[in-house]
Amino acid sequence: MAYVRASGMLGGVVHSRVGSMSHKVRIRNSGHEFLAEGQVSVLRAGLNAGLNLDHNCANGSCGQCKARLLEGRLAPVRHHDFRLGDSEREDGVFLMCCQRPLSDLVIETHESSRSLDIPE
Numbered sequence: 001m002a003y004v005r006a007s008g009m010l011g012g013v014v015h016s017r018v019g020s021m022s023h024k025v026r027i028r029n030s031g032h033e034f035l036a037e038g039q040v041s042v043l044r045a046g047l048n049a050g051l052n053l054d055h056n057c058a059n060g061s062c063g064q065c066k067a068r069l070l071e072g073r074l075a076p077v078r079h080h081d082f083r084l085g086d087s088e089r090e091d092g093v094f095l096m097c098c099q100r101p102l103s104d105l106v107i108e109t110h111e112s113s114r115s116l117d118i119p120e
């Protein structure tokens with residue numbers, strides 16, 4: 001990741017990342033929106049934003065964080081062992097813990113009503 005160094009108004013130095021893109025993710029079911037930046041997975045960005053997105057292992061083994069991509073483009077951030085069926089992949093299903101946005105996204109996924117329903 002490249003950084004740009006610029007002088008601040010008060011003489012301090014400000015560092016900002018070049019090429020670090022933020023993409024808006026909207027969950028169609030609830031209308032909730034959050035930002036995902038850089039190499040952060042859709043799941044991690046949503047959890048960081050305070051949403052109760054369903055998940056269990058967060059490493060691609062269980063399939064609990066399945067979502068359906070309605071709009072946008074994704075890129076993998078890690079390998080996953082959970083196997084999606086052919087019909088799921090054709091329907092746009094992906095694992096939120098293993099994909100990051102390449103553009104703004106609209107997805108469908110389940111959100112728990114209580115944070116206590118999500119494993120630690």
